[in-house]
Amino acid sequence: MKILVAIKQVPERDAPVRIGASGKWIEEADLQFALNEPDAYALEEALQLKDKHGGEVVAVSAGPERVGSTLREALAKGADRAIHIVCDDLGERDALGVARLLAGAIKPEDPDLVLTGLQSEDLGHGQTGVIVAELLGLPHATLILHVEKTETGIKAKREMEEGWFQFIETSTPAVLTMQSGGNKLRYATLMGIKRAKTKEMRQIAAAELGADATPTAVLESIVLPQKKKSTQMLSGSPKEAAAALVEKLKAEARVL
Amino acid sequence: MSGVLVICEERAGRIGRTSWEALTAGQRLNDAVTAVVIGAQTESLAAEVAARPLGKVIRVEHTLLAPYTGDGFTLALEQLIRAEKPDYVVFPHTYQVRDYAPALAARFGQSLIGDVIGMAEGPVFARQLMQGRLHGQYRPSGNGPCFLSVQAGAFPAEAAGAAAGAASPAISNFAPTLDAAQIRTRPGEPFRESAQTVDLGSAQRIVSVGRGIKDAANLPLVQDLAAALGAELAASRPICDAGWLPMERQVGSSGQTVAPRLYVAVGISGAIQHLVGMKGSQCIVAINKDVEAPIFEVADYGISGDLFEVVPALTEALKAAQ
Structure with a gap:
């Protein structure tokens, strides 16, 4: 089974994000970046399928030079090779624009399966996988926890709302967007990190893919959320704050 | 048209x-x-x-x-x-x-x-x-x-x-x-993993724990708080993903939707997937080290601090007040 895994590099979860000078994007200068967590689950599922059925796992990501480190991490965890779509204006493209880049790089690979996380932790559109399927003319399923190979394709466990699940079957090739929590994520071993250095990482310039970059939804500005509620912050030492809170919950909110 | x-x-x-x-x-x-x-x-x-x-x-x-x-x-x-x-x-x-x-x-x-x-x-x-x-x-x-x-x-x-x-x-x-x-996909009948044994939806008080707890070994901290409050224990998705608490205790878009009288969010940053499951709560308390965490946007009361210090102090204060 040949599996392409589309991954994204995003700001680290606890990184302090600030609005950049343009007001249209965040200040990236001091940020640390990491692999988008839902994509880590997509990579894990791909590696487990390869462990069971053999084949090849190829990681693909779009973004500037720094994205190379996240692709290297995927290689260290066990991906066989990587494709880096070099693109410095990722944030200016909309979900369709980014999906066009990925689909353009994936199509010539002719994979059996394309996996990606259900959403990114930075923009959170949650659309890339579904649009890639549309552009490649492939069936898709979303919010998948586990994938089993069948004789004619795959059977996938899909999460629905409020604790419900269903199995969904489709032929391959297909595109699946992965929900988190289906597997335990593996760490890269020292041997894996060493091997990753010798694995193929091919760069493709975004321009080579000829994808239309004009967004139909333009991110005009980024603002700080306006508080809807006035939160009473309780200060002092932990002991003082705790005592103040108990008093408020009793006398003011009357919930104790 | x-x-x-x-x-x-x-x-x-x-x-x-x-x-x-x-x-x-x-x-x-x-x-x-x-x-x-x-x-x-x-x-x-x-x-x-x-x-x-x-x-x-x-x-x-x-x-x-x-x-x-x-x-x-x-x-x-x-x-x-x-x-x-x-x-x-x-x-x-x-x-x-x-x-x-x-x-x-x-x-x-x-x-x-x-x-x-x-x-x-x-x-x-x-x-x-x-x-x-x-x-x-x-x-x-x-x-x-x-x-x-x-x-x-x-x-x-x-x-x-x-x-x-x-x-x-x-x-x-x-x-x-x-x-x-x-139609290229064949969807199966929806099912549930197991009978739900915890009904968070009817709980009057909930203590909910998130990534800030860092390790399963630290869970007794919030379990003690829940006990002192007479509250059900719940969690955000990452805690259940990690297997530290069962999935049925998850609050959010993929878990249960709750609206207790008191919701205490411990070490939960407040991603939207979590907020949609609890923002209807009558009184929301947030304890988080990051004062800019979105959970404070929906909280009535907030303590910005180290949960490993604040939570035991709160448990003690509740016990003393009883």
Whole structure:
């Protein structure tokens, strides 16, 4: 089974994000970046399928030079090779624009399966996988926890709302967007990190893919959320704050 | 025509609440709102939605539209949109919509503006970025219809200024051309993993724990707090993903929706997937080291500090107060 895994590099979860000078994007200068967590689950599922059925796992990501480190991490965890779509204006493209880049790089690979996380932790559109399927003319399923190979394709466990699940079957090739929590994520071993250095990482310039970059939804500005509620912050030492809170919950909110 | 199509979603045989909210959002964009109901049997859904003063109601009906498949819904709605030529297509932001609306929009060369939480003149649509820490303002610039989905709870479900005694909207039918071979996925019956043994929905007090707890070995800290409060213990998704607490204790869009009198969020940053599951709580307390965490936007009381110091202090204070 040949599996392409589309991954994204995003700001680290606890990184302090600030609005950049343009007001249209965040200040990236001091940020640390990491692999988008839902994509880590997509990579894990791909590696487990390869462990069971053999084949090849190829990681693909779009973004500037720094994205190379996240692709290297995927290689260290066990991906066989990587494709880096070099693109410095990722944030200016909309979900369709980014999906066009990925689909353009994936199509010539002719994979059996394309996996990606259900959403990114930075923009959170949650659309890339579904649009890639549309552009490649492939069936898709979303919010998948586990994938089993069948004789004619795959059977996938899909999460629905409020604790419900269903199995969904489709032929391959297909595109699946992965929900988190289906597997335990593996760490890269020292041997894996060493091997990753010798694995193929091919760069493709975004321009080579000829994808239309004009967004139909333009991110005009980024603002700080306006508080809807006035939160009473309780200060002092932990002991003082705790005592103040108990008093408020009793006398003011009357919930104790 | 121009105007707005609002795609309503069925929940247990009725129009779901977020669909009513999507109708409100649609009516703020334009008076000429058409509600669309879609499925294999849509008569009662159409009658239900027609109780609202709307431009009209369209029933998109075909035997292949039940059960839901992404292919079926995309094909049927593509045909409807080509026939109706709306300026806007509005969806409730549900799991089902996330499964097909991005593909449908792409078919028109458009990008869906998803999970919208507000709109302003222009129109400009607001949605959350960076796990809710920032908001982005999006302006549609395409020359096709603008596709958007609205977040649960972002708009009121009730129609504003509904004219009493307004004429009921006309209901018409739209029969899409569908072939069984075009439906490439075979969905199975929905099921639950096991009988739910914890009913967080009826709990009066909940202590909920998130990533900030760092390790399963630290859970006794919040268990003690829950015991001191007489509260149920709950968690955000990452805690259940890691297997530290069972999935049935998860609060959020993929878990349970709760509205207790008191909700204490410990080490939870407040990503939207969690907030939608608990923001209806009467009194919300947040304990988090990051004073800019979005959980403080919905909290009534906040303590910005190290939970490993604050939580034991709070447990002690509660015991002393009893």
